[in-house]
Amino acid sequence: MNFCSQCGSPVTSRIPPGDDRVRHVCDSCGTIFYSNPKIVAGCIPQWDEQLLLCRRAIEPRSGLWTLPAGFMENGESTDQAAARETLEEANARVEMGKLFAYLNIPALNQVYVIFLARLLDLEFSAGAESLEVRLFHEHEIPWEEIAFPSIERALRLYYQDRRGDGFGVHMADIERRSR
Numbered sequence: 001m002n003f004c005s006q007c008g009s010p011v012t013s014r015i016p017p018g019d020d021r022v023r024h025v026c027d028s029c030g031t032i033f034y035s036n037p038k039i040v041a042g043c044i045p046q047w048d049e050q051l052l053l054c055r056r057a058i059e060p061r062s063g064l065w066t067l068p069a070g071f072m073e074n075g076e077s078t079d080q081a082a083a084r085e086t087l088e089e090a091n092a093r094v095e096m097g098k099l100f101a102y103l104n105i106p107a108l109n110q111v112y113v114i115f116l117a118r119l120l121d122l123e124f125s126a127g128a129e130s131l132e133v134r135l136f137h138e139h140e141i142p143w144e145e146i147a148f149p150s151i152e153r154a155l156r157l158y159y160q161d162r163r164g165d166g167f168g169v170h171m172a173d174i175e176r177r178s179r
Contacts (some may be wrong), residue, residue, distance in 0.1 A: 037109040041081035042069020043117035050135035061147035090133040093122035
């Protein structure tokens with residue numbers, strides 16, 4: 001950031017009085033600009049014993065598989081964002097279930113909020129950000145082609161809970177991996 005969006009004057013990076021982090025601060029009008037983590041909302045769409053995954057048509061990680069998820073928009077709740085992303089990426093309608101995973105990715109300044117969801121019907125198809133979408137049984141999941149560590153963690157937790165005593169709410173920090 002070079003210029004203030006309030007008055008157009010140059011900004012500098014410094015720790016404002018009473019703060020403990022470096023921020024962009026306008027030297028003319030005193031506006032402080034905060035940079036906060038982005039929330040990614042998504043769901044695990046279920047149909048009987050199968051889960052719906054999307055093959056990404058966009059970067060990052062184009063061509064790899066993911067759950068329907070994306071950045072939350074202003075004016076919507078996390079479950080509304082997850083349902084919207086599922087409709088956009090997979091043209092799929094879901095009934096949102098309970099919160100399943102809260103995954104922090106500090107290196108990317110992102111927080112993933114993943115819900116359980118039930119597909120309302122089998123009317124789904126690739127949206128603009130997907131090459132294809134399809135249902136997978138557990139043994140069919142393309143583990144080596146999962147786009148993001150957060151999605152892989154959510155899927156593994158899902159199958160662990162399904163084999164266990166039911167679905168809990170999981171919280172974890174995800175280290176960024178490189179491929």
